[in-house]
Amino acid sequence: MSERVTQDALRVRDLSVSFVTRERTVRAVERVSFELAPGEIVGLVGESGCGKSVTSLSILGLHEKPTGRASGSIRLGEQELLGLPNRELRRVRGNRISMIFQDPLSSLNPYLRVEEQLGEVLELHLGLKGQAARQRMLESLKQVGMPGEERLRAYPHQLSGGMRQRVCIAMALLCNPEVLIADEPTTMLDVTIQSQILELLRDLRRQRGMSILFITHDLGVVAELCDRVVVMYAGRIVEQGPTTDLLSNPLHPYTEALLRSTPRVEVKGGGELFPIAGLPPRLSEEKLTECAFAPRCARVREGCRDGEPALSTTPDGRLRRCIIPISEMRRA
Amino acid sequence: MSREPLLAVEDLRVHFNVGGSTLRAVDGVDFQLFPGETLALVGESGCGKSTLAKALVGLNPITSGQAKLHGDVITGISRQARRRYRSELQLIFQDPYASLNPRFTIAETLGEPLLLHGKATRQNVDAKVCELLGQVGLDVELRQRYPHEFSGGQRQRISIARALAVEPRLLLCDEVTSALDVSIQAQILDLLRSVQQQRGLSYLFITHDLGVVRYIAHRVAVMYVGQIVELRDTESLFEAPAHPYTKALLSSIPRVLASGEKRKPLSGEVPSAARPPSGCRFHPRCPEAFERCPGEMPRLYRVSNGKSRCFLNE
Numbered sequence: 279m280s281e282r283v284t285q286d287a288l289r290v291r292d293l294s295v296s297f298v299t300r301e302r303t304v305r306a307v308e309r310v311s312f313e314l315a316p317g318e319i320v321g322l323v324g325e326s327g328c329g330k331s332v333t334s335l336s337i338l339g340l341h342e343k344p345t346g347r348a349s350g351s352i353r354l355g356e357q358e359l360l361g362l363p364n365r366e367l368r369r370v371r372g373n374r375i376s377m378i379f380q381d382p383l384s385s386l387n388p389y390l391r392v393e394e395q396l397g398e399v400l401e402l403h404l405g406l407k408g409q410a411a412r413q414r415m416l417e418s419l420k421q422v423g424m425p426g427e428e429r430l431r432a433y434p435h436q437l438s439g440g441m442r443q444r445v446c447i448a449m450a451l452l453c454n455p456e457v458l459i460a461d462e463p464t465t466m467l468d469v470t471i472q473s474q475i476l477e478l479l480r481d482l483r484r485q486r487g488m489s490i491l492f493i494t495h496d497l498g499v500v501a502e503l504c505d506r507v508v509v510m511y512a513g514r515i516v517e518q519g520p521t522t523d524l525l526s527n528p529l530h531p532y533t534e535a536l537l538r539s540t541p542r543v544e545v546k547g548g549g550e551l552f553p554i555a556g557l558p559p560r561l562s563e564e565k566l567t568e569c570a571f572a573p574r575c576a577r578v579r580e581g582c583r584d585g586e587p588a589l590s591t592t593p594d595g596r597l598r599r600c601i602i603p604i605s606e607m608r609r610a
Numbered sequence: 611m612s613r614e615p616l617l618a619v620e621d622l623r624v625h626f627n628v629g630g631s632t633l634r635a636v637d638g639v640d641f642q643l644f645p646g647e648t649l650a651l652v653g654e655s656g657c658g659k660s661t662l663a664k665a666l667v668g669l670n671p672i673t674s675g676q677a678k679l680h681g682d683v684i685t686g687i688s689r690q691a692r693r694r695y696r697s698e699l700q701l702i703f704q705d706p707y708a709s710l711n712p713r714f715t716i717a718e719t720l721g722e723p724l725l726l727h728g729k730a731t732r733q734n735v736d737a738k739v740c741e742l743l744g745q746v747g748l749d750v751e752l753r754q755r756y757p758h759e760f761s762g763g764q765r766q767r768i769s770i771a772r773a774l775a776v777e778p779r780l781l782l783c784d785e786v787t788s789a790l791d792v793s794i795q796a797q798i799l800d801l802l803r804s805v806q807q808q809r810g811l812s813y814l815f816i817t818h819d820l821g822v823v824r825y826i827a828h829r830v831a832v833m834y835v836g837q838i839v840e841l842r843d844t845e846s847l848f849e850a851p852a853h854p855y856t857k858a859l860l861s862s863i864p865r866v867l868a869s870g871e872k873r874k875p876l877s878g879e880v881p882s883a884a885r886p887p888s889g890c891r892f893h894p895r896c897p898e899a900f901e902r903c904p905g906e907m908p909r910l911y912r913v914s915n916g917k918s919r920c921f922l923n924e
Contacts (some may be wrong), residue, residue: 325792440879440880453892468655469820470858470876472862473862473876476864495792496864502864503864535793536793539795539796540792540866541819541822542821542865543820543863544867547780547823548823548824548826551800553794553800
């Protein structure tokens with residue numbers, strides 16, 4: 279393969295995260311690798327407990343410590359983040375890489391006005407104060423569609439859910455980060471507000487060339503926003519590929535099952551639903567002796583129980599962790 | 611439909627006094643629900659859908675109007691009188707963990723309503739509990755366990771079993787699958803459908819997820835700032851929405867398979883029910899608003915297979 283011309287904005291290699299307690303060890307993330315090109319929006323998809331949030335938190339060193347232990351490599355441009363002392367990580371967080379969360383109310387300080395929350399970031403990372411800082415805050419708020427001085431004086435409780443999420447996005451953008459990590463940022467919002475926020479994120483990518491890692495369980499949101507999708511199950515990547523290809527022609531039975539269990543607003547009667555039987559596996563210290571999805575898989579066959587399949591590259595450059603021939607998946 | 615409605619809601623209003631002003635959470639709602647039917651109540655946060663459901667079971671005081679369960683008025687009556695209807699109308703909530711007693715085993719959780727409503731005796735209560743668990747697809751061996759030992763989907767099955775214990779005719783389901791993963795949500799939706807077929811139950815199904823609505827509902831009521839703006843049968847609503855708000859709501863849902871049509875997000879936010887806009891409550895955000903809309907409140911006009919509150923449907 280030829281050398282990539284542009285450098286990745288974020289490059290995660292063999293990231294594993296384990297949580298070690300006295301009773302047991304949980305391997306929440308197992309050798310996960312992916313990258314974000316400059317200006318690319320990548321969706322990280324999966325159900326509760328699949329490891330998508332732990333993955334995103336550990337990129338910023340925010341996973342629970344000391345019980346949580348991360349290994350592998352996380353490179354932001356040239357800089358290795360994994361193993362960086364906290365003092366130096368703090369210089370990166372909120373500056374070169376920012377994060378927004380599902381619940382904007384719990385990520386804002388209820389005692390501080392918007393201007394104080396935003397001002398803190400500017401002073402800490404850029405040493406900006408007074409009029410210069412104020413100017414920057416107003417610009418940032420204007421960019422997220424909240425123009426006007428009076429917004430600066432507001433406390434979080436005086437704002438609606440959509441407005442609060444806009445404040446969080448404005449705060450994340452203050453230092454012009456290369457990468458934005460968004461962990462289910464629209465899950466708690468109403469659909470009409472969600473579509474405003476998605477529109478905003480698309481604009482920001484276009485204007486600033488920012489890369490976005492978008493964590494979600496909503497395949498509709500993925501289809502609307504993301505260039506590429508990484509699907510996780512039981513702490514592992516099971517499939518990865520360009521959004522349209524992956525959603526219209528899934529190559530892993532889990533992706534297929536996820537699509538088939540989602541009610542479709544655009545199909546008569548909501549489409550036919552095929553629930554996935556059973557529950558995801560409990561993650562423990564032991565190595566898997568079979569495909570993690572085998573117990574729930576509708577296409578399970580003999581070889582599936584003979585050990586965990588490796589992540590393999592398809593002829594058109596997609597990734598999948600499954601032994602079923604691609605031709606069979608396509609025929610479905 | 612010439613059948614008798616199971617539930618009839620007539621000009622129901624729930625107003626709250628908040629700091630001197632009146633919050634019109636539910637403001638003149640009318641609808642009927644027939645035996646064996648699922649009516650979905652949809653709308654964004656603050657539209658009044660949950661307030662309405664709570665009012666129906668007496669958890670919110672009613673300002674005016676009434677609701678009837680096969681002809682008997684069930685609103686504005688004493689707690690004592692209400693008890694008679696409690697077994698006919700049951701509620702299931704979004705978070706099953708919060709609605710199950712953590713110190714009760716599943717057998718106790720299900721046994722209590724059975725005994726209280728005289729649906730079982732001390733002698734046959736265990737057999738009844740097992741029967742219920744079978745109906746919701748849970749292993750009867752698990753009945754001595756506590757709620758924390760179950761997954762979210764299993765807990766929601768327990769909540770459903772408990773609601774079914776008293777043999778209701780109507781289930782109010784308030785966002786019952788919103789906290790569940792899609793693969794589990796599909797299991798619960800299928801369970802609700804099969805229970806409906808077996809028992810001829812009616813559902814008032816409150817949700818913000820329109821994909822779920824299209825899958826489970828026979829008819830849909832769309833609410834906006836305390837009022838029903840469109841009430842249609844499901845396929846008519848999804849195929850040809852009549853009210854501009856319904857159109858906007860449908861077009862803002864992200865689709866898994868891109869339709870190619872350009873979406874136009876609604877601007878602005880849902881207004882507060884304490885200060886509803888004049889005239890049609892949707893007019894400040896409505897792309898189709900004209901001179902008449904700010905000055906006059908439209909009534910519900912007949913459209914194919916339902917009603918819509920818009921002058922364009924006059």
